[in-house]
Amino acid sequence: MSSADAIVVEGVEHSYGDVTAVGPIDLTVPQGEFLVLVGASGCGKSTLLRLIAGFEQPTTGTVRTDGTAPEPGRGAGLVFQQPRLFPWKTVGGNVALALKYAGLDASADRVDELLARVGLHDVAKRRTWQISGGQQQRVAIARALAVENPLLLLDEPFAALDALTREKLQDDLRQVSASTGRTSVFVTHSVDEAVFLGSRVVVLTPRPGRIALDLRIDLPRTGIAAAELRGLPEFAALRAEIGHAIRDRVTV
Numbered sequence: 001m002s003s004a005d006a007i008v009v010e011g012v013e014h015s016y017g018d019v020t021a022v023g024p025i026d027l028t029v030p031q032g033e034f035l036v037l038v039g040a041s042g043c044g045k046s047t048l049l050r051l052i053a054g055f056e057q058p059t060t061g062t063v064r065t066d067g068t069a070p071e072p073g074r075g076a077g078l079v080f081q082q083p084r085l086f087p088w089k090t091v092g093g094n095v096a097l098a099l100k101y102a103g104l105d106a107s108a109d110r111v112d113e114l115l116a117r118v119g120l121h122d123v124a125k126r127r128t129w130q131i132s133g134g135q136q137q138r139v140a141i142a143r144a145l146a147v148e149n150p151l152l153l154l155d156e157p158f159a160a161l162d163a164l165t166r167e168k169l170q171d172d173l174r175q176v177s178a179s180t181g182r183t184s185v186f187v188t189h190s191v192d193e194a195v196f197l198g199s200r201v202v203v204l205t206p207r208p209g210r211i212a213l214d215l216r217i218d219l220p221r222t223g224i225a226a227a228e229l230r231g232l233p234e235f236a237a238l239r240a241e242i243g244h245a246i247r248d249r250v251t252v
């Protein structure tokens with residue numbers, strides 16, 4: 001392992017009872033990479049993410065994040081499909097809680113700054129049910145960014161959103177991630193989303209999830225409009241290659 005490696009997965013297999021969900025998998029993620037995991041439903045994407053978060057222990061092999069065994073709730077900001085906000089807190093209160101929990105400055109100015117980073121202005125005092133689903137997911141991302149954790153782990157964060165909101169959030173996340181340079185692992189079913197967000201895309205085989213394709217995405221990450229990026233011929237070629245890798249291994 002080099003000091004520049006944020007995540008090292010070595011010889012990892014994970015079983016639930018007698019069902020082997022993933023592995024064996026070897027995967028090294030250098031610092032600053034935006035890794036997207038894609039694959040058919042049930043191939044073990046979330047399991048691999050949970051192993052990296054420390055929510056699951058590998059049945060065999062080892063997982064290291066920043067050189068040590070991952071511990072749940074430490075060292076990683078997490079975003080799930082549902083925003084999981086506290087409904088009895090205001091929007092700002094939800095972000096402030098994450099800051100307080102980490103012993104950081106939880107002032108109104110700091111909360112506003114974080115909300116502004118995900119495109120939310122003037123909503124800090126609202127209740128969580130007074131904002132849209134897309135806005136709630138932005139709050140969840142702001143909360144995950146609040147603590148300067150080295151890792152950002154996202155499990156299908158945009159899956160429950162409508163197509164337009166989803167594209168907008170993808171665009172914003174791409175910009176935020178380019179500016180923070182934080183190592184990220186993002187799970188999705190969407191090939192388009194994978195190519196748009198990832199600096200690297202790993203396709204998993206159907207269960208047990210193994211690496212079927214490991215692809216560097218050399219598309220510009222800054223200074224290009226989302227529509228222009230999606231319109232590049234290289235974008236279409238990468239989407240086709242990843243789509244083939246998934247379809248080749250799925251028997252319907």
Ligand SMILES: Nc1ncnc2c1ncn2[C@@H]1O[C@H](COP(=O)(O)OP(=O)(O)OP(=O)(O)O)[C@@H](O)[C@H]1O
Pocket residue numbers: 016019021039040041042043044045046047048189207
């Ligand atoms: N807690 C659990 N107990 C038993 N089996 C589980 C558990 N969690 C997941 N599995 C099984 O392990 C396999 C991998 O599941 P996982 O959720 O990691 O896949 P996934 O690729 O994220 O799926 P999806 O894209 O549908 O969310 C599946 O067959 C699933 O049924």
